Amino acid sequence: MAKALIPAAGMGTRYLPLSKAVPKELIPVNGFPVLHHVVAEAKAVGCREIGIVLSEGKEAIRTYFSEDSELLAWLDGNGKRHVMSEWEALMEGLTFRWIDQPEQRGLGDAIACGESFADGDPVCVLLGDTIMEGGSPLGPMVAHYRKSGFSQVAVEPVSRSKAVRYGVCGGVRDGDGNFQLNRMVEKPLSEQIPMMRDERGQPLQDAYAFAARYVLTPTVFGALHAIPPGHNGEVQLTDAMAVVLEKEGFGAVAIPGRRLDVGTR
Ligand code: UTP
Numbered sequence: 187m188a189k190a191l192i193p194a195a196g197m198g199t200r201y202l203p204l205s206k207a208v209p210k211e212l213i214p215v216n217g218f219p220v221l222h223h224v225v226a227e228a229k230a231v232g233c234r235e236i237g238i239v240l241s242e243g244k245e246a247i248r249t250y251f252s253e254d255s256e257l258l259a260w261l262d263g264n265g266k267r268h269v270m271s272e273w274e275a276l277m278e279g280l281t282f283r284w285i286d287q288p289e290q291r292g293l294g295d296a297i298a299c300g301e302s303f304a305d306g307d308p309v310c311v312l313l314g315d316t317i318m319e320g321g322s323p324l325g326p327m328v329a330h331y332r333k334s335g336f337s338q339v340a341v342e343p344v345s346r347s348k349a350v351r352y353g354v355c356g357g358v359r360d361g362d363g364n365f366q367l368n369r370m371v372e373k374p375l376s377e378q379i380p381m382m383r384d385e386r387g388q389p390l391q392d393a394y395a396f397a398a399r400y401v402l403t404p405t406v407f408g409a410l411h412a413i414p415p416g417h418n419g420e421v422q423l424t425d426a427m428a429v430v431l432e433k434e435g436f437g438a439v440a441i442p443g444r445r446l447d448v449g450t451r
Contacts, residue, residue, distance in 0.1 A: 190228035193296035194314030195241035237303035292420025320443015340399035349393035356380025
């Protein structure tokens with residue numbers, strides 16, 4: 187998979203007042219911005235073209251991923267170039283495209299802004315404010331996509347009481363432990379939470395929520411243009427994914443560890 191699309195244009199209201207000055211995607215975890223880890227995760231599955239969706243006030247993200255020849259020259263002159271070694275190793279072989287999202291109309295709209303970057307190719311989508319602790323699901327998702335041709339979403343089990351806050355899906359687990367989906371709903375009412383079943387058709391106790399990583403075929407862009415605004419008046423990615431599910435089918439892969447959403451304090 188050559189392309190990774192990373193939405194990082196959100197308002198970050200849950201992280202105010204800090205996000206007035208610092209994009210939440212640049213909050214450090216283990217000494218590096220969240221987004222540095224996210225780009226490294228995309229690179230690990232072969233993505234070399236990185237499209238980052240930005241908005242006004244988030245220029246610091248572009249600065250972080252841009253080469254500063256004056257700084258490098260100064261570090262060289264002062265015997266300190268080694269402090270940039272991890273950054274330089276990450277940047278090796280990557281090209282960046284900066285995509286503008288003029289209005290913050292939700293995740294679906296941010297993805298729609300990446301249509302010309304995708305240019306008819308499938309893309310890995312990684313939310314810019316979320317890292318995967320304990321391993322990335324992207325490798326198995328790309329493998330599952332190559333095998334089936336279906337879009338893929340990472341999922342994590344959540345209690346049914348929490349499921350009402352998330353985008354959730356239902357379907358059936360196959361012999362490889364992956365899921366074939368048959369329903370998707372954004373923030374369902376508690377009596378409408380979709381059911382996930384095991385290989386023998388037995389219902390699983392937990393609900394399954396979307397977990398910040400996707401492999402999407404280009405069909406999603408047409409769906410994003412066609413759907414009306416959904417929950418909260420935002421263009422909901424879940425609604426567009428449900429259209430893709432109907433047209434083509436959709437798979438899911440459970441995350442191996444824990445999702446860390448840095449956008450919440
Ligand atoms: P979130 O919904 O967590 O981000 O989106 P947000 O809207 O910034 O959060 P709050 O609710 O205001 O605190 C997940 C990812 O999608 C991006 C965000 O930057 C984040 O990395 N996003 C979200 C966009 O690029 N555009 C949007 O319109 C919304």
